[in-house]
Amino acid sequence: xxxxxxxxxxxxxxxxDLLKVKPHVxxxxxxxxxxxxxxxxxxxxxxxxxxxxxxxMAIQNLLYDKKFTIEGARRKLREFxxxxxxxxxxxxxxxxxxxxxxxxxxxxxxxxxxxELVEAL
Numbered sequence: 001x002x003x004x005x006x007x008x009x010x011x012x013x014x015x016x017d018l019l020k021v022k023p024h025v026x027x028x029x030x031x032x033x034x035x036x037x038x039x040x041x042x043x044x045x046x047x048x049x050x051x052x053x054x055x056x057m058a059i060q061n062l063l064y065d066k067k068f069t070i071e072g073a074r075r076k077l078r079e080f081x082x083x084x085x086x087x088x089x090x091x092x093x094x095x096x097x098x099x100x101x102x103x104x105x106x107x108x109x110x111x112x113x114x115x116e117l118v119e120a121l
Contacts, residue, residue: 009047018103050107
C-alpha cells in the first residue's frame with residue numbers, strides 16, 4: 001500500500017496554533033514584513049510553506065523574545081537577507097517547546113519525502 005503524500009502547505013489556522021498567536025497577528029506581520037508573502041489558494045486562503053513558517057518563527061522570536069520593535073526586526077531580517085535559517089542560527093531560536101519541535105521535524109520529514117518523490121521522477 002502506498003504511503004500518503006506529506007503536506008506541502010499549511011493553513012493559517014495550523015500555523016497560528018503552532019506559534020500560539022491569533023491569525024490576525026500573522027496577517028499583520030505579513031503587512032509589516034515584505035519578505036513574508038504566503039501564497040493563496042484558489043479560495044483565497046493563505047497557505048504557508050516551510051520557508052514562511054521559519055520566517056514567522058524568526059519574526060516571533062525577534063518581537064516577543066528579543067523585544068525588537070517592528071522596524072528593528074525588519075532591519076535585522078534585512079541584515080540576514082531575510083533568510084530564516086541564518087536568523088535562527090544567529091538568534092539561537094530555541095525549539096525546546098515540544099509542539100514547535102514536533103512541527104519543525106514534521107515539516108522537515110515532509111520536505112525530505114517530497115525531494116525523494118521528485119528525484120524518483
